[in-house]
Amino acid sequence: MDPELPVVRLCVAGMQAEAEGRADAARALFQQAWDDARDDYEACITAHYLARQQDSPEETLRWNQECLDRADLVGDERVRGFYPSLYVNMGNAYRELGQLAFAHRYFTLAAERAADAPEGQYGDWNRFAIAEGLRDTAAAADGEAAVRGGVDEGVERAVRELFARWCERGDLKALGLTLPAYLGYLGTDEDRLRLRSALHMVHAARWLPAGEQALLEQALGAVAEP
Structure with missing residues (x-):
């Protein structure tokens, strides 16, 4: 995003107000940005921030949908990197409403676009949020989609024990x-x-206690399975 855009400046000021606990000021700044948006691109940006300030899951979903719709209308490289987080936000909104099948659908879409997110911490955050969403909503999906993106059960058991x-x-x-x-x-x-x-x-370094080293070997075997 161009930091010199007036609406971006307003959203940055809104985020600062939000971080300082001034929720009313943050909402007013985001609303001003929405009112001042000159095109679908600027409306997409501001709708994202307005979604953060809503008091109900229904309104959060409505603004996230608005954000996604505006991105679709823009349809160029300016919004390409937005899509992983836009789909994550839709998935989270549907999850909050208890509509887990819809949520899983959007987390799956986010997984398909994960590579479009910028590299670095932001990209990592997206991947973590997508993977968590897929795991949390997999039971609501049917057939092959139910395991799409998730760590399979054998790997899950092995690594969870090690992490614990x-x-x-x-x-x-x-x-x-x-x-x-x-x-x-x-x-x-x-x-x-x-x-x-x-x-x-970790296995090659061999600093783990013997019992954990054995568990790690089991985890490696599980991960190796197709």
Whole structure:
């Protein structure tokens, strides 16, 4: 986004007000940005921030839908990187309303567009939110879609036990190496390779107690399964 756009400046000021606990001021600034928006691109940006300030799940969904609709109307490279988070926001809104099948559909769309998000912390945040949404809503989907993007059950059991042990004894090094690959797992072959590589690094270093080293070998075997 162009930081010099007047509506972007208003939204930045609104975020600052929100961070300072001035919710009414934040909402007023976002509303002013919406009122001043000159085209669908600027309306898309401001609708995103207005969605954050709504008091009901229904209104949150309405503004997230407005944001997505405006992005569709723009339809060019300016909004390409928006789509992963736009779909995540739609998924979260439907999840909040208890409509988990719709939520899963949007988290799946977000997974398909995950590569469009900018690299770095923002891209990582999107992947983590997508993976969490897919796991939380998988039971509401049918057939093959129910496991799309999620870590399969065998891998889930193996790595969860390891994470529990590492958390208990504060092994931040093992957690730091493996959690990003697990939290961002969207079910692709590349994700499986990334998770296996992270687990393998811990295994090869051999600093774990014997029992955990054995569990790690089981996890590696589970991740290797197609």
